[in-house]
Amino acid sequence: MIDRASENVEISAAKPGGSKSAKPEEFVEALAKGISILESFDAANPEMTLSEIARKVGYSPAAARRSLITLMALGYVGQTNKRFHLRPKIMTLSSGFYYSAQIDEVLQPNLRELVGKFGDASSVGTLDQRDVIYIAHYSVQRARRAAAVVGARYPACATSLGRVLLAGLSDAELDQYFDGLVIEPLTSKTMADPIQLRAEIERVREQGYSTTVDQLDYGITALAVPIRALDGRTIAALNTSGYSGMVDAEFLTANRLPELRATASRIANALTRYPMLLSIIGS
Structure with a gap:
């Protein structure tokens, strides 16, 4: 006989941008x-x-x-x-998430449209403690560099997606993120000073987007904007990226920011019709 009381259990999870909470009983x-x-x-x-x-x-x-x-x-x-x-069986775990959340139906068409207009690559990511996880990606790039494939995990501080997500945290959550933070430089340009990074996150909050150049890996210049729920919370981030040397941060901002924001808005509106995906990335 099923214990119905056991079906109504709230389980504490790791807080976005911070450390894991106490283990449940x-x-x-x-x-x-x-x-x-x-x-x-x-x-x-x-x-x-x-x-x-x-x-x-x-x-x-x-x-x-x-x-x-x-x-x-x-x-x-x-x-x-x-x-x-x-x-190979390990792939069934991620594919189960991918298809049950209907990512291919909701997110991929928007990424393909962005890449069709601008070329290069586009991704959607969410925050998991101090990392950003890529949950959707589309690219026409073929260079050898840090791979932004679905399921990839990178330090949030070194990516445009991550900085947008960090900017969407409350002051208390951001304090928790920076508590004891040690940044391992990934390139000679990685912003490794927490004080400097905190100032950059505040700037991203004010302007509503983030640009990064060679922070995660050499050759990556990226622009990201938030994807917000109806209540204004940042629940994910959307980016467009290109090769450093062929595009710079100013070029991306001037030429792609309006379309990137419009796409983020379309994704946000689409999420209201897909409560499962909204629940997954908004939790």
Whole structure:
């Protein structure tokens, strides 16, 4: 028999731009460990030994081994000799989100239209603690650089999307974001001084858009604007980007800002007809 009371549970989540809140009473540590291991694989670490995984996620080798055995049995992780790697089944997790949220129907047509007008690339991102996560992307670019693919995660402070999202936080949330913040420079141009960054976020708040040049990676110049809910909250951000040297921040602002804002407004209006997607990115 289903316990109906258990269906009406509010679970505390990590606050945008800040650190994780206290763990709820029924938090499953074993599940969290397994997810941490899945998240530990990236472009720099496509395969790792047990000791490397344990060190990266901060667990004992025994705890990491138990999680890996479970993930292998479920088909999400494979092993070649003594090195572990993700298996294709992991893609079903992200594709489930992509299609259930109807991103292809709501966001992708707008990104394709922007890229059709301006070329280059366009993305939509949301804030997750101190990172921006790309939830939609379209591009005609072929250069080797930091990939803005769906699911990519980068420090919010180094992206135009992230700075727009940070500007949309309350003063208290922004204070939480900056509390203990240490910025690792990604290029020689990365704004690594928190005081300077705070001033830049305030400027983005005032002007309603953000531009970045070679902050995340060399060759990326980007312009971003907020996507706002009906109550005025910034729930996502939309950008357009091009190659540094071929376009600069002033060019993007002068030539693409009006259309970028109009597209953000169309997306915001479309979200009212897709409550599932609005709930996901607005939470």
